[in-house]
Amino acid sequence: MHFLERGLSWSTVAYIVFVCLAAATSFVLALFAGRVTSAKDAELKRLQSSSAEMVAHAHAGAARANAQAALAYQEQRRLEADVAHAQAHREHLRKENLELQLAVEKERAARLRLEERLAPRHMGAAQRHTIQSELAGFRGQKVSIITHFGDPESGAFASEIKATLEAAGMTVSSTPALVFGKPQPGIALDVGANRRQFATALAKAFVDAGVCSGPVLASEPDDADLMEITIGPKP
Numbered sequence: 001m002h003f004l005e006r007g008l009s010w011s012t013v014a015y016i017v018f019v020c021l022a023a024a025t026s027f028v029l030a031l032f033a034g035r036v037t038s039a040k041d042a043e044l045k046r047l048q049s050s051s052a053e054m055v056a057h058a059h060a061g062a063a064r065a066n067a068q069a070a071l072a073y074q075e076q077r078r079l080e081a082d083v084a085h086a087q088a089h090r091e092h093l094r095k096e097n098l099e100l101q102l103a104v105e106k107e108r109a110a111r112l113r114l115e116e117r118l119a120p121r122h123m124g125a126a127q128r129h130t131i132q133s134e135l136a137g138f139r140g141q142k143v144s145i146i147t148h149f150g151d152p153e154s155g156a157f158a159s160e161i162k163a164t165l166e167a168a169g170m171t172v173s174s175t176p177a178l179v180f181g182k183p184q185p186g187i188a189l190d191v192g193a194n195r196r197q198f199a200t201a202l203a204k205a206f207v208d209a210g211v212c213s214g215p216v217l218a219s220e221p222d223d224a225d226l227m228e229i230t231i232g233p234k235p
Helices: 002-118 125-134 152-167 193-209
Strands: 142-148 171-177 189-190 217-219 225-232
Touching: 002 225, 125 152, 125 193, 152 171, 152 225, 193 217, 193 225
Parallel strands: 142 171, 142 225, 189 217
Antiparallel strands: 189 225
16 A cells, blocks of 8 residues: 555656646747747848848839939930031031032132133144144235234234244235224134135134134125235134
8 A cells, every 4th residue: 555655656746747847848849939930030020121121222223223324315315416416517517618619619710711801812832833734835825914003912912823824934914903993803804706715724724723712704805815814802
């Protein structure tokens, strides 16, 4: 009986110890689970906070990138506008320069025409050679040159023609004439019936040499042997 009581007593103690150990284990497990849960919650909050910060930084970076892109686009548009303005200005300057060049060329051409019209007539060496060569078969022909009194330019040009014809072997006389009214410009011929062949060769030589710019005017007097060259003012 005493042995049974002692066994029961030890069993009770063991049970109590087991219960205490189980309670302590449960407490420890609960405490550990709570700490684990708290650690998880803290880590989750930290991750959520970190994620929120990262998202905020990302949004801020995106906003800055968008702002920079907008500024870059505006700068590009400004540069494009500047380039377009520069191209338009360059085209305007090109047109103005072209118009100026055309105006200068027109002025130069007009000045050259005026200078040519006002410049006295002269016969160059090539012109004299052409006339002398084409009239080589008419050596000994008699020619009279008529100039207009009071016109130095036509008188000087007539002297050059006289010298050229004399170099070709012709007998040339020169006589100034007083003309009433406006004299006929250029060169004209009075050709008698017997001098037509020579007059034709003479007119052709004048045209070929560039002494006359067009056909030489001719008229036929009563004197069949007359051959007169009238040197009028410069056309």
